[in-house]
Amino acid sequence: MKPKKGKGLRIQTGELKGRVIPSPVTPEGKSNFTPAIIKKSLFDILESLQLQGRLNIQDSAFIDLFAGSGQMGIESLSRGFARAVFLELAWDRFESLKGVLEKLGKPHLVMRKDALRFHSGLNIPETSKVYFMDPPYSFWEKKTPKLKTVVDEIIQNEPGTAVIIIQSPEPLQWEDFTSRSFGRNTLNVRILV
Template sequence: MRVISGSARGRALKAVPGMGTRPTTDKVKEAVFSIIGPYFEGGTVLDLFAGTGSLGIEALSRGMDKAVFIDKEYKSMETVRANLKATGLTERAEVYKNDAERALKALAKRKAAFDLVFLDPPYRLKHGDQLMTQMDELKLLKEGATIVLEYESSFAYPERFGNFTQRRKAEYGDTAVSVYDYERETSAV
């Protein structure tokens, strides 16, 4: 596992010790960034269920200004910190140990807002759409934000719901990735 492109290109990333996490493969990561990027001119990224932090670190390396990494596992948080240090991106990141729902509420209290969100919950959890709806309700998404949802390919999320429209869906073996665009509904005046 490595950083594929940008300022930290080629840097190796540590995996989380044990078998509890399923890191996004370099092949899937490369495909995701070819859909959403490949490079950015600033912005803020949220890596929820961060695991190794690979996706958020890749976004920082490719031009995002700031990243927030959240995971409820202590081993994951230590791995994210080590990977940020190895890539020289520590100063542009915040790392929090928390579960997803509580973390979103805490971010809302801080009035955080994101341009890009990576959602890679454990495959047994099938609530990516609920988390996205919660982000919308808490006003955590900037207009035009992109949400990348990774999940088990045998499961299907809707193409449209709330303020989210699926831009693209791709499958890589047992992994599926849906990229959603966020646009607030505007009421006619």
């Protein structure tokens, strides 16, 4: 989804459909937003799991490990998730996200934390969770082993039902993940049920 200058990102569907989320830009002047086709596909996957009885969205937490603008977690709230959890390390994005979330009045937790270090021990009471991981694409060049470790630790320590969805520049060849590519973006999915 390409934001129009000064407009921000729009929620695609659900209770908050049409609401605009400010689109923060990094100090380098770069922005990395999840394209609309990826967002739609991700939530189609989750809706399919709900229809199959494998995931109850209304009782689930959506955990955005690299929140940025917060568009994915806010979209999850719009679509009926019980709560969204946002981890964002950059101070300006964290502050912007806090302000946006306070105005929405939806159940959330936003933390100024590094997802690479604080992905576990978040004490999230929902027994069903969706982990979304969309690190900056530059991370994949040098931090792939660390990103894999984060995912492995989530898998090992997750006591309940969980879905792990990773957006990456290329399909991941990780055990039990399935990949769907959309141009320069790929969704990699693993379901722990």
